Amino acid sequence: MRALQPGATFDPNQLLAPDDAVATYLAAVGPHPLGIQTVALAEAFGRILATDAVADVAYPADDRSTMDGFAVRSADGTSRRRIVGAVLMGQPPPRPVGPSEAMRIPTGGVLPPGADAVVPVEDVEELPEAIELREPPAAGAFITPRGEDMAAGDLVLPAGRRIGAPELSVLATLGLTAVPVYRRPRVAIVATGDELVDPGLRPGPGQIRDSNRWALAGGLLAIGCEVVQIPRATDEVEAIRAQIAAGLEQADAVVLTGGSSVGARDHVPAAIAGLGPPGVVVHGLKVKPGKPTVLAAIGERPVIGLPGNPTSALTIFDAIATPILRALTGETEPRRAAMDVRAGVAFAGREGWTWYVPALLDGGKARPLALHSSHTSLLARADGYVVVGPVRTRIEPGDAVTVVRYGGLR
């Protein structure tokens, strides 16, 4: 039997606000991307671009038509133009266009030399060998000028951008078929808690299923990490230390979720302390839920101790672990898995504290849900959480609020 330790409570004056904690940690440990690899376009979706994508030449390479119609000289004076051929897709124009001439051109076709305007097919009268213009064309009409999409040297995608559909389009257009991306961080998950059993088993009296490691796996996959599941540790310093060490051997970072027992909360920092410098950087945050969070590192490898309660673990993963792990993934413009709405009901926090309040959207307006840290279903029932504090600790009905999804993507 383990005695309760009153020392496990924290002095609120020594707790850091979340932003300060993350900044302190990043300055002390300096996590950074783990190297660059090259992947094919077909493998690039969801990866993080590791170098700026810059236009090598002008796109489009020529002035092109934006309509199906006829290329003409705008300043030519006459309304009747003799048809002198056609531009074909994917081919250079067969000849220039002279005064009183017109050349058929499809959307995307290259403007022939001499022409400076396109007249859409619906705006002309077609005669057997000529067209009759209804009104004089304006110079530049229905033309995409060379370089209008991208000029040579344009930085189109910055390094650190997550590659989605638009980015794939740009990479293909620029001919960047070997895409430099950051290596995905491997992150080990260690769960402790004498009350935990594998999800495939039926819990005995007092036991619960080991669910947090699966929530964290989802959160890690959502931000582009690979997951390494480490066997569970019992609530003892040596056992926890051994599993952290196993994680550090196989991965670039370790995320722990304590059992909700007192022991796990005390043992995680003790276990980390024995593994090497710098060890624990931050212990305890001025937040609810998640006060006993531990931010540590062994060498350059982050070791992040999350609470044991399901809602607390995923909240702190989102709010605190994610900005730290993104320093490894290299993503610099994280997608906001959030909704900006209005509060339908007041959200109240506590002076100087940061509260992550579960919220439901009700007719498009956010209202707080009671925080039951030990509940699992809350994560799936809430639409997300609202950050209340540390400065503004009361949000009135009608105020703008941001509802952040638990676990990033759904």
Add this chain to the structure above:
Amino acid sequence: MRALQPGATFDPNQLLAPDDAVATYLAAVGPHPLGIQTVALAEAFGRILATDAVADVAYPADDRSTMDGFAVRSADGTSRRRIVGAVLMGQPPPRPVGPSEAMRIPTGGVLPPGADAVVPVEDVEELPEAIELREPPAAGAFITPRGEDMAAGDLVLPAGRRIGAPELSVLATLGLTAVPVYRRPRVAIVATGDELVDPGLRPGPGQIRDSNRWALAGGLLAIGCEVVQIPRATDEVEAIRAQIAAGLEQADAVVLTGGSSVGARDHVPAAIAGLGPPGVVVHGLKVKPGKPTVLAAIGERPVIGLPGNPTSALTIFDAIATPILRALTGETEPRRAAMDVRAGVAFAGREGWTWYVPALLDGGKARPLALHSSHTSLLARADGYVVVGPVRTRIEPGDAVTVVRYGGLR
């Protein structure tokens, strides 16, 4: 050489608004999920749950403590309670708690019989064999009652929910380690356009790189489809038909992106018409960009003809193809890849039409960007698009607008 076909223009009176087009299509074709498979928790992230997840028993299974402290009888009268043992994590309580007794209990520990309240460790004075209460405990204090998280029979996750971190947590808690998910649809991508060359090649005069198929691959992966890339078709009816047929052989649906040439626009419906019923269901939408969109099916397999211009192709994929393909993926609560903001500048559309206006967030407010359908970089430079119309065709500065990301996730 192919002659221009004035008949390729559409009668605006016959064009459908996007919502009507999708509803008409879904009613005519009735696409549905493709079957159920079972995956392990480690493979379930991002999949679509195929059956409701229902709580089999009550969670938690017992009344549990929410604090580290002492389990007591609230109505017991005395302030001094004799310590009679301790609840250990993962084990049933060693004995009941009687009058004037207290039992140590950790957060998450099972409440012993006889006790009906927990007193937090910081609210008592600890003596060698007893505790002194500072004030009488309230019945039910610091207890999570049996079933408070989930009652037996509760529907916790509905079928059709995409599985993210919160859902993995619930599935593990319920012991659902063999997760029923819908089979991922295989979607073939066919690109046509005589001007297209492979992204690995340098385009010659008048040529451009085949980029749309990569944007569409990203969009398909984002909504949970598998991608089958079909070799490019030349702009001829028979060639296009052959590649659609190849796609139908290998996949559950086909998405085409026309070259921007006139021929492709006419040939896609002709090619589809030869492949079997029902064929083309909708041809032409009252939208900009994307008017020449084709919604068709061969048997139950959707064949969706998108425009050839990059911005148009991805816009219509998002706005029109996605709700159709989600009928195959089975996702019923799609994540909103959107931001609700205010307009900083007016957005103007056209009476009766639906315009998808590219938008940039500027100091948190949306402003329209010029629509250059043929540009690729617009997709990566814009923050998304704003739907203007068909009813409300003018959005004033200060009005609420939703900016939808191109290609879903980034």
